[in-house]
Amino acid sequence: MKIFYQIDHWTEKHHPVMLDLLRVLLGITIFFKGLYFISHTEELQHILANSAFPWLSFAVAHYVAIVHLAGGIMISIGLFTRKAVAFQIPILLGAVIFVNAPKGFFAEGNDLVFSLAVLGLLCFYFIYGPGYRSADHSLNAQADNYGG
Numbered sequence: 410m411k412i413f414y415q416i417d418h419w420t421e422k423h424h425p426v427m428l429d430l431l432r433v434l435l436g437i438t439i440f441f442k443g444l445y446f447i448s449h450t451e452e453l454q455h456i457l458a459n460s461a462f463p464w465l466s467f468a469v470a471h472y473v474a475i476v477h478l479a480g481g482i483m484i485s486i487g488l489f490t491r492k493a494v495a496f497q498i499p500i501l502l503g504a505v506i507f508v509n510a511p512k513g514f515f516a517e518g519n520d521l522v523f524s525l526a527v528l529g530l531l532c533f534y535f536i537y538g539p540g541y542r543s544a545d546h547s548l549n550a551q552a553d554n555y556g557g
Contacts, residue, residue, distance in 0.1 A: 417538055429542040433485050435530050439497060440481025446474040473500050484534070487543020494535045501528040 483493035
């Protein structure tokens, strides 16, 4: 846990705006992917039925949609960012390993590159944290001001 404290301390001194903007865009992208999954639940269940775990398709489809919606908003505003990202990472790992990779890298309609990019950004923000312009930073600053 000391490493997270050192990373947080470093990020407070070095807070580029582009990383905050990228976090917001990542959250919005994940949120819209959740909306897509809600409006196309049958398609998501079909993808999961053809994956390695077809018996869990109904439950996983709803879990993915809800976690993407809630997590996307939380990542965008920077509220409990590391926890929201931690819930997203297994979903993206599953998308990369079980759904997109078996189709092949250049298959039509394959989201492997997109899934890898989002997974990489999620791993980055799990380590880096929410950044300077986030609800987490504001809440921590207010707690520090009130001695909490």
